[in-house]
Amino acid sequence: MERDNKLFIIEKFKEVEALGFVKSRRSNNTGIGKTFEDYVGVVENNLEEPDLAGFEIKSHRTESSNYVTLFTKAPTFPKGANKFLRDNFGTPYEENPELKKLHTSMFATKFNSYNGRYSFKLKNDEQQKKLIICVHDLDTHRLIDDSVGYLYDSIRKVLEKKLKQLFYVSAERRYDDNGVEEFHFNHAEIYTDPSLEKFLDLIDKGLIMYDIRIGSYHSGKNYGKPHDHGSGFRILEGNIHLLYEQKENVE
Numbered sequence: 235m236e237r238d239n240k241l242f243i244i245e246k247f248k249e250v251e252a253l254g255f256v257k258s259r260r261s262n263n264t265g266i267g268k269t270f271e272d273y274v275g276v277v278e279n280n281l282e283e284p285d286l287a288g289f290e291i292k293s294h295r296t297e298s299s300n301y302v303t304l305f306t307k308a309p310t311f312p313k314g315a316n317k318f319l320r321d322n323f324g325t326p327y328e329e330n331p332e333l334k335k336l337h338t339s340m341f342a343t344k345f346n347s348y349n350g351r352y353s354f355k356l357k358n359d360e361q362q363k364k365l366i367i368c369v370h371d372l373d374t375h376r377l378i379d380d381s382v383g384y385l386y387d388s389i390r391k392v393l394e395k396k397l398k399q400l401f402y403v404s405a406e407r408r409y410d411d412n413g414v415e416e417f418h419f420n421h422a423e424i425y426t427d428p429s430l431e432k433f434l435d436l437i438d439k440g441l442i443m444y445d446i447r448i449g450s451y452h453s454g455k456n457y458g459k460p461h462d463h464g465s466g467f468r469i470l471e472g473n474i475h476l477l478y479e480q481k482e483n484v485e
Contacts, residue, residue: 239287240424243401244484246274246286250419255408258415267293270403270419289401293419294471296404301443302474305396306466309367310388312381316460319382320448323369325349333450333458340367343440347372356444357383358437365389365437367444390430393477400425402474427479436469436476443468 250256250273258265259272270293276285285291292302309315324334338348342356353370357380366383370376401424405417436442447463475481 239289243274243287243289244422247401247403247419247422247484250274255406255416255418257410258417261415265415266295266405266407266417267291269293269417270405273419284396284399286401289399289424290397291401291403292474293403293405295407295417296421300471301468302471303464304442304467304469304474304477305392306462306464307384307388307392308462308465309382310384311364315382316448316462316465319367319446320450320460322379323348323352324448327450327452330452333452335449336446337448337463339443339445341440341443342437345370345375352378354446356437358434363387365434367446386430386434389433393428393430393433397428397477398426400428400474400478422484423475424482424484425475425478425480426482428477429479432477432479436473441469441473441476 250270253273256269256273258269260268271285271291274286274291276291294300294302309319312318320334320336324336327333327335338346338354340346340354340356342358345353345355348354351372353372353375355368355370357366357368359366363386364383365386366380368377369379371378401422403419404421405419408416410416433442444467445465447465449461449463451457451459451461469477
């Protein structure tokens with residue numbers, strides 16, 4: 235079955251490759267991924283399942299060196315972690331000051347700066363088997379809170395389920411006469427067997443970034459409740475192979 239799935243996704247890639255340049259289906263940084271996924275029949279979702287035939291699909295522009303999202307997932311402890319972070323450390327929306335948001339990026343190797351008051355930093359706690367979101371005082375680096383984070387097991391499950399097999403697609407980019415971005419998907423690699431140990435090593439080396447993207451619903455029945463816009467872990471495109479044991483070029 236795994237071989238059949240592999241042959242299937244390679245065949246789908248080659249069908250798209252044969253089309254040459256195709257117009258982007260979305261006019262921002264996520265346009266490349268959306269375009270390829272549309273052509274191979276992936277329905278856009280935020281599920282913890284692989285995209286197609288047991289493979290997670292990631293796409294990138296050949297010339298770029300951006301961060302790519304490995305996976306998005308709300309903190310696994312404590313209960314109501316997103317609400318706690320937003321309410322205690324978030325900033326008000328300009329257009330609706332009674333609601334708050336918290337958008338910031340952090341690493342395990344350095345302190346960041348947020349709202350002129352706080353400094354966020356990841357902590358890999360090997361004894362407790364937790365990856366912790368630590369909030370510090372910006373000026374003194376005094377620890378303010380370390381009650382929110384991820385259990386090792388929750389990360390391991392994502393790696394073993396959603397990211398077990400990665401189909402990594404590269405594309406050449408150009409613009410047509412009307413300034414519309416176009417892609418030629420012309421190279422692919424298959425990565426398999428990620429591990430928690432490699433993931434944590436990349437965290438410790440500052441090669442994986444964690445983004446908090448928590449907002450608030452502005453209307454409807456969920457008004458005022460936390461809205462997770464995709465908090466998760468990201469890595470530079472050129473480093474994604476470091477998470478995996480095996481790599482295969484698609485010929």
